[in-house]
Amino acid sequence: QSVLTQPPSASGTPGQRVTISCSGSSSNIGSHAVNWYQHLPGAAPKLLIFSNTQRPSGVPDRFSGSKSGTSASLAISGLRSEDETDYYCATWDDSLDGWVFGGGTKLTVL
């Protein structure tokens, strides 16, 4: 089991808004910023959101992140077929003294 809990799957139709949750504890999300990665299997994982809400240059503003307490969320609006892939949350964990990841959410665009 992963330290951070994500739903294994999510889905939506083109144009819809979907959110992916990431749940942790006071030693990780409750104390540190959350980052989100997009990963197409076989390719390099790509940074999508850093420091809870920040988008790297080149990432569309359809992607947004938020954090409250010991949970974080990734929202994707205006869903497109190319968004169909895997998404992971990650943060630092004080108990581990290292980074931890969510188990990943497979997004399907119906």
Place this chain on the structure above:
Amino acid sequence: QVQLQESGPGLVKPSETLSLTCTVSGGSMSSYYWSWIRQSPWKGLEWIGYMSYSETTNYNPSLKSRVTISLHKSKNEVSLKLTSVTPADTAVYYCARGRGGSPSDHWFDPWGQGTLVIVSS
């Protein structure tokens, strides 16, 4: 822009040492932290450890006794050695650059494409 490329044997025998190299191109290694991360079907993504450019290291406690990460600055390379491997170490291994303040504030960008290592006799 910086690109990372992992390389190394795709098959390692149990009890032997897994050795991988990450080549950094298109940018400098200085001022960054360099991590190894692996992904297996049974454990998902797992952070292995990092080395900073100033050669500070930090390893995942579950792997610490078996892991060594090194920087080869003149070659722009980061290496990973994992000793006494078992089939549970079978995974895709990624290298990634850590950015942003102190390690606990970091994000990984970019990542390499990863290399599959199978541990089997």
